[in-house]
């Protein structure tokens with residue numbers, strides 16, 4: 265048995281793909297603890313199949329419903345306390361951090377401080393408090409293994425290389441659901457349309473982030489922290505097929521890329537088994553069938569969210585925290601049909617413009633900035649501009 269797993273967000277897109285990886289490599293993994301929000305039915309199924317010792321749900325009511333079904337042999341907790349228990353269970357060796365949003369920060373930090381290896385899908389954690397998360401990981405001598413497909417690709421390209429030879433990272437972007445529409449054509453798009461990602465089946469929040477290009481913005485900040493590179497050395501390239509997951513250019517002009525069919529089981533398993541590789545049940549890449557790979561230069565006027573993310577990342581302090589929190593609120597409002605699509609990046613921009621950033625913020629200052637940004641973004645009534 266190589267890893268004993270704690271999984272935050274086990275009922276989500278990354279969580280269920282992680283359990284699919286476990287199913288494919290039963291002798292490699294044991295599931296120790298799981299957490300979910302409100303999906304009681306799926307949690308009960310996961311408990312019956314994987315026999316965790318502890319699980320947690322978002323609310324007491326959901327936890328009681330799970331406990332009533334599974335009996336006393338599994339401890340069912342709830343709320344923030346439950347997330348911390350799941351993340352730091354003494355028997356777990358490895359945390360898969362796959363909650364959505366900056367609510368993943370506290371439990372992920374706790375797992376780092378408890379010495380668990382981290383498989384990081386929850387990019388918002390690194391965006392909101394990158395300097396704290398990376399410093400704590402270094403102190404605890406804990407690896408942060410990327411699950412996000414682009415960062416896994418870069419991590420694989422950098423294997424055995426010296427960071428001083430890296431000229432730049434090139435993060436690929438599919439362009440999301442509306443990549444073939446101009447900005448003015450986005451005024452009346454629906455939630456249903458925005459949720460149709462061309463290449464990946466993912467949770468709702470990241471699918472909207474992909475449509476606004478905020479996902480790529482968050483990934484630029486994530487790459488800055490994971491690979492300790494200046495923003496001037498991080499580029500974004502439109503690549504509609506999502507076959508090249510990202511690239512690294514070296515100072516001698518050589519460019520390394522990692523390719524594969526879009527299937528999160530591949531980066532998830534690599535993060536779990538690194539430095540080893542094991543077989544994965546996936547569709548193998550057939551380049552002759554694909555025949556053509558396309559690329560387009562990034563347009564920062566079309567994708568305002570990406571420009572805002574570069575600006576917030578470069579500004580540092582609490583600006584990335586505010587970018588992330590305002591975006592979380594704006595995306596949730598769009599998903600509830602409260603605001604139009606184009607209001608998402610406008611709300612983020614207005615929130616950033618109104619924020620007084622703190623330099624080298626503490627965890628408490630980050631949480632304060634996060635709360636302030638959530639309140640501000642929730643209160644904005646936006647005249648939508650093209």
Ligand SMILES: NC(=O)C1=CN([C@@H]2O[C@H](COP(=O)(O)OP(=O)(O)OC[C@H]3O[C@@H](n4cnc5c(N)ncnc54)[C@H](OP(=O)(O)O)[C@@H]3O)[C@@H](O)[C@H]2O)C=CC1
Pocket residue numbers: 272273274275276277278279299300301302303304321322362363364365367385386387388411412413464465466467468469470528
């Ligand atoms: N999906 C993907 O392919 C990729 C995702 N990522 C990142 O991974 C993270 C997870 O994304 P994804 O799996 O798509 O998201 P999903 O929305 O599919 O899953 C989110 C998970 O978090 C749980 N959750 C939500 N709210 C709460 C809460 N208040 N308390 C406890 N648990 C909660 C959900 O539970 P429930 O189901 O019960 O609501 C679910 O298990 C995000 O940060 C995303 O950006 C990165 C790369 C690719």
Ligand SMILES: CC(=O)[C@@H](O)[C@H](O)COP(=O)(O)O
Pocket residue numbers: 412413414436437438439440464470473474475479480528
């Ligand atoms: C699978 C994954 O890692 C997502 O972050 C994906 O990359 C989203 O695609 P785009 O943001 O490029 O549309």
Ligand SMILES: [Mn+2]
Pocket residue numbers: 412413414483
């Ligand atoms: Mn990604």
